[in-house]
Amino acid sequence: MRIPSSSVAHLRVPVIHVTTRGYRTAAPWAWQARKHTVQYGYKHGRSIVKRQIHLGQVLMPPLIFTGLFLALWCYKCIMLVLFQNAIIYNPFLPPNARSMTISEFSRQCGGVEWKEDRIKSLDGTEIALCISEISCGDKRGGSSKGPKTPVYILYFQGNASSLPPRLPDLSGILRQLKAETKGRVHYTMVCLSYRGYWTSHDRPSEKGIDLDSEAALRWVSKLHREKHKEKQAAPVTILWGQSIGCGFVTNLAAKTQDAANLPINALVLETPFTNTRDMLTALYPQKWLPYRYLWPFLRNHLDSLANLELIAANPQKPGVYIVEGGNDELVPSDHGDILYRRCQDVQLYAELHTVRGALHNDVMVRRHGKHTIAQSIASAVSRAQELSADQAQCLPRLAKSKT
Template identity: 50%
Template sequence: MPGLPPNARWEKIEDHASRCAGIKWREERIRAADGTDLALCITDMELGSGATSTAPDVAFYILYFQEIEISSRLTIGNASSIPPRLPDLSSALCMLKRRSSQWDDRNVRCTTACLSYRGYWTSRGRPTEKGLNMDAAAALSWISQLHRNSYGGETQESRPSANVVLWGQSIGAGVATNLAADSTMPANMQLDSLILETPFTSIRAMLEVLYPQKWLPYRHLWPFLRNHLDSWKNLETIARKYETSSSLPEVFILEAAKDELVPKELSQKLYNRCLDVQLPVTRKAVNGAFHNDTMFRGDGRRAVSEFLSHRMCSARVRT
């Protein structure tokens, strides 16, 4: 729920800086298409064995979508502000940086942007699926403009390619697949991959999980939902959207082995869906992890850093 826990709106990046392992975060402000004022947490990293002395070959932009409560009847996990998540995200990025020191022929400029949806942390407004989609699109547009500003003076031949990773946790995974399926990628960017952390197939499926009793009304109200977040459907749309491109976006599914909220069957369905629509997909279950524990545990952070390292090493050097 927006504003929960009670101090969520007053959280500051600096309150958690000492646990971010030297990763420096900053706050940026953007506006959604309807004018809603939103907050982003941003960090930049130079990766690769020659990162400090050589211009980047590739630019990577990781757009992170947090878990939230979607309605008063459907709370999946712990909805809160972005700053408390920064230490675990920073730890994963530090693992990535250490891995990058082993790269022989790749230098990457990596920017991570964590979106605070409307109604959360210092962002204005109230969350709806339509609003969340506008927020995600605004963050993507901001990243596109950042890349243009950073490399606009360079020639097309010398400009690093711009690759986007959409990373969503739980409900955030639905926001990520919505963005990939429904939004047009800016002309100066390409969708590289999606990280779906403890995802579910759709809000309808979660209603049936949370309210299995057939006599309860909630599971039967899905036709009237304003929020669907249907990743199962979105994956087919994404596959069709990119089937004629030079490469399909890769999907990485990160499961919590002891997930107390989302049944394993739902992530299995997403995995099978990727196979059916011919999207490249891998998955990893984090042993001992509950729904919100995957990035708290070293195995989860390691899995994400390995996947990102793989994608960055696989990326084409020029657009």
């Protein structure tokens, strides 16, 4: 193989090929090397190969993967905003939740009877109620004199399933109340089935369920006026919510303006959270994720923290009884304490109870949880009766002072 002279430096000599007969050939390639192509040369008897790399070829793969990641990121953010109602409200979990009936769970209710009723919401949507009644103080251990105190418990469920599977646990609360109540009390529990849940019509949303809540309270007030036309003891109205139901409880207590409604005496908040914005931060604590920053696009706020201040401004200040799960896997452990401290700041009577070992949906299932909720309701009834007695004593004094 001959080394090319300087006059043919622009030529490139390829690798030597060996033929089948054993001869070696070296056929020079006569194309000129350019800056954007492969360059060949010789130095000290060895070939030198130089190759320039294009910047676009290097950056294209990471740019493609980064673009796909950002596209998926934006897609999920858009889906979270557009379908937030479907994410928050799960009336189809389990799949047969809307086809369940009261009769399927009647044997598990321990003798407590339930019935279904249907009413119209404020916008005309047809919604369902589950109703049960139980009297206390008719037998031994209770006073047989004096009128019974009518107590109405309006129950707001969590975000999944329907009312029938909850009836056995709610029946356990009623039986616990009957065992612990000493005075003459008649309990009426009314469970609201939100729109889109169970046999109620339409689709769930915070705005729509607020209308359902107001309609249910009006129905309870009308029921009281029809059943107790004669003079009776002052009624006691308790709103009891679980999980997102706590948000609807505080919404109703803060915004109800109908003077014909019964006054709200107490709120029982089972596994509550402060608001939806704080729950976004709790579910997505990583600051580099965009989901926690989507709160300006929320249509469901359920802001119990802000509602407590509005509730405290009402003439009728209800007591607040907070029952949290000790091992709640969804709601951060400090939310109950934050709500309790807010009640103290706005001068609302409040109690905070923790059910040890209970998960988010276990409070009412556990024996200690049943006892805690029943005790909170009984305490709310006793407090309302004491306040009513104090007001009855103050009225004659005010009348005398005016004369």
